[in-house]
Amino acid sequence: MVFINAQSSELWDRSVLADTYSDTLVENVASKCKNTMVIIYNAGIRPVDLWVNYPNRGITLRYAFGFGLTYSNFSYTSLVIRRTPDVCTLVVPPDALSPSTVAPEGGLSSLYDVIATVGVTVTNTGKVAAAEVAQLYVGIPNSGLPKALRGFDKQLIQPGKSVSFSFPLRRRDLSTWDTFSQQWVLRSGSYAIMVGKSVLDIQLQGTFSL
The missing domain is CATH 2.60.40.10 (Immunoglobulins)
Known part of the structure; x- marks a missing residue:
């Protein structure tokens, strides 16, 4: 699990929306572990386009939305x-x-x-x-x-x-x-x-x- 955020303050604005250090961290970890999960703690917009389509995403979905057992058909x-x-x-x-x-x-x-x-x-x-x-x-x-x-x-x-x-x-x-x-x-x-x-x-x- 990779936790990332972005530096922010009430006195000044961020100069960029993305964070190069965080993006590099995600890519480095994902290159070593295909089960990488990214948790973002961010006050505002955070682009994820540099790694959201990482090749590891080609994984068969285990549980789809709404998955559950039922007593009938x-x-x-x-x-x-x-x-x-x-x-x-x-x-x-x-x-x-x-x-x-x-x-x-x-x-x-x-x-x-x-x-x-x-x-x-x-x-x-x-x-x-x-x-x-x-x-x-x-x-x-x-x-x-x-x-x-x-x-x-x-x-x-x-x-x-x-x-x-x-x-x-x-x-x-x-x-x-x-x-x-x-x-x-x-x-x-x-x-x-x-x-x-x-x-x-x-x-x-x-x-x-x-």
Whole structure:
């Protein structure tokens, strides 16, 4: 385990966001131990691009998000993707275009507009009542985000019964930060929709375009 931080003070600002000494320390340790874990204690932004893609990351995931034992089995069917009619899908929302716009706490209100809703039916195919956690992942086109968690829900399902899961997708769920325009933007293209039991166990897939 490697613990790193960054020098900071209330009287002066950091001259750089990264720290060469800390980055070198991480790379040196990782070159000797492929099970290296990095813990960052940092007051503010801390770039990790120099070592976050270190070759040691090619390790099979042991436990995916949501991993757990269950007393039953579940099947996923009837994936439905519904676009919200008349909702603005401009690359940048109108309320972000004005130079006088000051973003309120939590961001612009348009970031919370529901662009689409994803629905799926989950059936308990076992013999006992049990809870299932359905997870929604989204692949955003031309963004480097092939599979981002955008929702999850847990419901108790009786044996032989089916329940419906519904996941709203807001503008903020589908947007990425553009460093040039300094805005959250919606990218044009095909968005991948994936619903499953975990990131490693996707049951249903679909797409919709913006």
